[in-house]
Amino acid sequence: MLDIRALEIPDVLEITPRKFGDDRGFFSETFQRDRLKAGGVAADWMQDNQSYSAEAFTLRGLHYQEPPFAQDKLVRVLRGAILDVAVDIRRGSPTYGQWVSLEVTADKFNQILVPAGFAHGFLTLVPDTEVFYKVSAPYSGAHDRSIRFDDPALGIDWPLGGRTPVLSAKDEAAPLLADVANPFVFEG
Amino acid sequence: MLDIRALEIPDVLEITPRKFGDDRGFFSETFQRDRLKAGGVAADWMQDNQSYSAEAFTLRGLHYQEPPFAQDKLVRVLRGAILDVAVDIRRGSPTYGQWVSLEVTADKFNQILVPAGFAHGFLTLVPDTEVFYKVSAPYSGAHDRSIRFDDPALGIDWPLGGRTPVLSAKDEAAPLLADVANPFVFEG
Ligand SMILES: Cc1cn([C@H]2C[C@H](O)[C@@H](COP(=O)(O)OP(=O)(O)O[C@H]3O[C@@H](C)[C@H](O)[C@@H](O)[C@H]3O)O2)c(=O)[nH]c1=O
Ligand SMILES: Cc1cn([C@H]2C[C@H](O)[C@@H](COP(=O)(O)OP(=O)(O)O[C@H]3O[C@@H](C)[C@H](O)[C@@H](O)[C@H]3O)O2)c(=O)[nH]c1=O
Numbered sequence: 001m002l003d004i005r006a007l008e009i010p011d012v013l014e015i016t017p018r019k020f021g022d023d024r025g026f027f028s029e030t031f032q033r034d035r036l037k038a039g040g041v042a043a044d045w046m047q048d049n050q051s052y053s054a055e056a057f058t059l060r061g062l063h064y065q066e067p068p069f070a071q072d073k074l075v076r077v078l079r080g081a082i083l084d085v086a087v088d089i090r091r092g093s094p095t096y097g098q099w100v101s102l103e104v105t106a107d108k109f110n111q112i113l114v115p116a117g118f119a120h121g122f123l124t125l126v127p128d129t130e131v132f133y134k135v136s137a138p139y140s141g142a143h144d145r146s147i148r149f150d151d152p153a154l155g156i157d158w159p160l161g162g163r164t165p166v167l168s169a170k171d172e173a174a175p176l177l178a179d180v181a182n183p184f185v186f187e188g
Numbered sequence: 189m190l191d192i193r194a195l196e197i198p199d200v201l202e203i204t205p206r207k208f209g210d211d212r213g214f215f216s217e218t219f220q221r222d223r224l225k226a227g228g229v230a231a232d233w234m235q236d237n238q239s240y241s242a243e244a245f246t247l248r249g250l251h252y253q254e255p256p257f258a259q260d261k262l263v264r265v266l267r268g269a270i271l272d273v274a275v276d277i278r279r280g281s282p283t284y285g286q287w288v289s290l291e292v293t294a295d296k297f298n299q300i301l302v303p304a305g306f307a308h309g310f311l312t313l314v315p316d317t318e319v320f321y322k323v324s325a326p327y328s329g330a331h332d333r334s335i336r337f338d339d340p341a342l343g344i345d346w347p348l349g350g351r352t353p354v355l356s357a358k359d360e361a362a363p364l365l366a367d368v369a370n371p372f373v374f375e376g
Pocket of ligand 1: 049051060061063064073120121122138139168170208215216217
């Protein structure tokens with residue numbers, strides 16, 4: 001009932017729920033805690049977030065929350081399309097500083113699981129994009145951190161085609177990964 | 189942060205989360221378990237459902253699951269608009285057999301809380317309507333029950349303007365409330 005696939009950094013997963021089509025339209029269980037847990041993804045999913053970005057090439061990220069508010073994130077797209085990016089910032093991880101990306105779109109009906117210990121961001125690929133994501137810890141502005149999307153040490157290949165993305169003031173002023181007090185340690 | 193309003197049957201609630209607009213678009217916590225609980229709505233939200241109805245005047249309902257799979261439902265609309273209806277079927281309830289309705293739309297960004305012990309259904313008011321709802325118990329086909337949307341004993345005023353709604357075969361063949369083994373008892 002649930003397609004789960006590890007990405008190049010294996011703690012990051014693509015999850016695709018099943019759709020039942022009929023004469024009326026379709027039905028889908030887009031999240032089912034126990035089935036996800038049976039598939040190896042257990043988290044205390046206590047909050048749902050939704051963001052709307054009017055323009056293509058809006059970039060939100062790279063973000064994470066420090067412990068004790070570190071969040072697993074389960075991200076999907078209700079309308080439009082994004083390139084979603086997860087950066088491993090767990091010190092001691094064999095893939096420390098590496099990133100993976102996945103196109104997540106309303107049409108594909110896929111989801112990406114970004115665990116705590118990763119910085120997360122996305123670029124909208126079309127206008128009017130709505131992203132929906134579940135998180136495993138509440139929002140805490142005091143623990144919210146931003147890293148530059150274009151940190152040269154990360155070298156993320158955002159498909160901007162030379163454009164400057166639409167950014168929040170916070171993301172515009174974000175520091176490099178080397179300049180943040182990174183609290184995450186790889187646990188194996 | 190959360191607007192909660194009791195409807196005419198006070199166990200049924202309208203809930204409207206806050207939206208933060210900015211230059212990029214908006215952000216909203218569409219669900220926050222602990223805040224909802226502080227507002228008096230505690231449930232074990234373990235599944236998210238999404239249905240898409242292509243046509244206006246598609247009617248899904250009236251449905252409920254029997255215990256031990258009875259479900260609280262928290263219903264919102266991602267695209268389009270519905271008239272959502274909750275029917276009190278708790279034997280001994282002062283509002284037994286009565287119904288309440290609420291327009292739930294993507295624009296209003298509102299939600300309706302339909303507790304266990306209510307039969308639930310909705311009519312799409314426009315084409316291409318996507319409904320998203322959280323439930324507090326897993327799906328069980330063996331416990332899934334349907335009651336006729338046009339049961340004369342209920343007298344629900346669906347705004348069909350004389351049209352025949354688009355129904356599933358299951359809903360087309362549904363029995364009257366008087367003919368189902370109704371397991372719900374009002375607990376005060
Ligand atoms: C993330 C968040 C923000 N807010 C508020 C704070 C601001 O007023 C407004 C916008 O917040 P921003 O941090 O600018 O939104 P944003 O969309 O840039 O932030 C998000 O980016 C994603 C890539 C991450 O995965 C998310 O975890 C989050 O960091 O919403 C909450 O109330 N709750 C939340 O959970
Ligand atoms: C409700 C549901 C259906 N399904 C499957 C069974 C069918 O193959 C397909 C469509 O199911 P149906 O019952 O016809 O969908 P539906 O959209 O008519 O049913 C829904 O109507 C709402 C008004 C109620 O609030 C919901 O609780 C549910 O009953 O999806 C699940 O896998 N999980 C579920 O949770």
